[in-house]
Amino acid sequence: DTEVTQTPKHLVMGMTNKKSLKCEQHMGHxxxxxxxxxxxKPPELMFVYSYEKLSINESVPSRFSxxxxxxxxLNLHLHALQPEDSALYLCASSQVLVETQYFGPGTRxxxx
Amino acid sequence: ILNVEQSPQxxxxxxxxxxxxxxxxxxxxxxxxHWYRWETAKSPEALxxxxxxxxxxxxxxxxxxxNTKEGYSYLYIKGSQPEDSATYLCAAxxxxxxxxxxxxxxxxxxVNP
Numbered sequence: 001d002t003e004v005t006q007t008p009k010h011l012v013m014g015m016t017n018k019k020s021l022k023c024e025q026h027m028g029h030x031x032x033x034x035x036x037x038x039x040x041k042p043p044e045l046m047f048v049y050s051y052e053k054l055s056i057n058e059s060v061p062s063r064f065s066x067x068x069x070x071x072x073x074l075n076l077h078l079h080a081l082q083p084e085d086s087a088l089y090l091c092a093s094s095q096v097l098v099e100t101q102y103f104g105p106g107t108r109x110x111x112x
Numbered sequence: 113i114l115n116v117e118q119s120p121q122x123x124x125x126x127x128x129x130x131x132x133x134x135x136x137x138x139x140x141x142x143x144x145x146h147w148y149r150w151e152t153a154k155s156p157e158a159l160x161x162x163x164x165x166x167x168x169x170x171x172x173x174x175x176x177x178x179n180t181k182e183g184y185s186y187l188y189i190k191g192s193q194p195e196d197s198a199t200y201l202c203a204a205x206x207x208x209x210x211x212x213x214x215x216x217x218x219x220x221x222x223v224n225p
Contacts, residue, residue: 004155031211042201042215056211097211100146103156
């Protein structure tokens with residue numbers, strides 16, 4: 001299985017809602033990543049987990065809260081988002097840090 | 113944070129044409145260069161990772177070269193097919209970047225039948 005899956009594919013939420021994005025891989029990778037991509041812009045790194053521990057937080061606002069409950073699963077909890085947070089959220093995984101990253105198809109988020 | 117630039121921004125070619133595009137990155141702080149192919153509504157697909165000056169990689173009709181001294185990589189597609197239509201992203205990792213990849217904005221390729 002060489003796939004990274006992400007759910008949901010699309011999400012619409014209000015600014016007072018709480019929602020979660022889910023990412024799963026079964027390749028035995030020990031590093032997992034969250035990226036944010038706005039239209040026509042390159043993906044921007046948000047968080048990196050290595051061996052289920054948070055390794056990098058790129059100064060992301062606290063309304064985004066990552067969680068890595070086990071080596072196959074990565075969540076991104078969303079609370080009190082702003083309309084400017086509307087974007088494509090991509091998850092990726094790699095064998096370990098600095099190895100090739102494999103991406104999921106993303107969750108397209110719209111904040112109203 | 114590295115500055116990674118790609119050109120052209122978009123490209124339209126006819127089926128059968130060969131084409132190439134460029135990724136430039138700082139040569140002074142370089143560890144690895146990745147190429148990805150991203151079709152609409154799908155996952156970005158890893159094509160190549162290159163680390164050494166003069167590296168050449170090939171996958172079917174697609175190949176890539178790397179010049180770390182001058183800070184650029186070329187991606188070539190020979191005999192383009194409509195199914196090659198996608199955005200091609202490069203991403204650089206610097207020696208001091210750790211696990212961080214810095215992506216370019218991509219080249220959007222459209223191959224007309």
